[in-house]
Amino acid sequence: MRAVLVRQPGGAEQLFLGEYPTPEPGEGELLVRVRATALNRADILQRRGLYPPPPGASPILGLEIAGVVERAGPGCGGWRAGDRVFALVPGGGYAEYVTLPAAMAMPIPDNLGFEEAAAIPEAFFTAYQTLFWIGRLQAGERVLIHAGASGVGTAAIQLARDAGADVLVTAGSEAKLAACRALGASHAFNYKEGPFARRVLEATGGRGVDLVLDFVGAPYWEQNLECLATDGRLVLIATMGGGVVERCDLRLLMAKRLQVTGTTLRSRSPEYKARLTREFVQRVLPRFAEGRLRPVIDRVFPWDRVAEAHRYMEANRNIGKIVLRVE
């Protein structure tokens, strides 16, 4: 089969379309003909050699796909050849074919195409899991979402609004702030125009937010604690701005009874991911079918322009997801 391969760890110029053995589905696995996949920051780290795939995962880049079932191995429940599916995969998405556990496959709603479906799993699973399973967000609460116009951010704004929460965001340009407002954010702050904590406190009458979803890390640590309300939760999803905090006043954690937690989706067990998939299919997928939720797609690149797509993400230009059409 054809697949996007990496000549040697490095820049986007190392990516090329080459030949790779087609994977064989094992017990409980589907072989899927990939029609679209989407980019994630993890792909860039993996391309650079900084994020090795977990044991047993394909060495090919790509954490999410949409396509058509080519063959169902034994023990795959009701899935049949020809079914339109989309899924989170542990790797191998940038390829003509991928194998995945049948427990991870989701039916593509009739109103979504392959490119739209491919833009959903990583962003929406991450947002759903961090908002509700880890962050325990409730209707009527306030959540601050950093990198609001990112793939995960655009998913989180929609899910939080749909659950009845008030959403505040930060982002780095006027166009990104406008996109976040259009998705339902009540307040959007440009972090390049000065500290956000004071503006968040002003916007919330001095009370602060109940939950922060953070992708930036160290540079935001003090401000995150400052603008959290009593009993607030901080969920660390990425450290794009740095991972080492120089100063940390632990007394603030005690005084406001704050909880700080972090997570990575890729390292979760297959059972955890299957449970997340089941709940997502039951509770969230119908919202896409109804048109209440939608993947935000910035651009679709044909997969022979994958290097250009990676550079586009590295330049922080995207609002929402960047999709690769697998032709």
Ligand SMILES: NC(=O)c1ccc[n+]([C@@H]2O[C@H](COP(=O)([O-])OP(=O)(O)OC[C@H]3O[C@@H](n4cnc5c(N)ncnc54)[C@H](OP(=O)(O)O)[C@@H]3O)[C@@H](O)[C@H]2O)c1
């Ligand atoms: N832990 C997990 O389970 C998990 C799962 C999925 C993704 N992630 C991580 O979450 C992050 C977001 O993923 P994504 O695919 O949604 O990203 P994305 O669509 O590529 O968007 C990332 C955005 O973050 C902003 N940003 C980048 N560096 C920044 C910095 N130093 N300070 C402030 N803002 C910065 C940029 O927007 P502005 O123009 O607004 O600055 C950039 O466009 C990535 O780091 C990814 O690896 C983690």
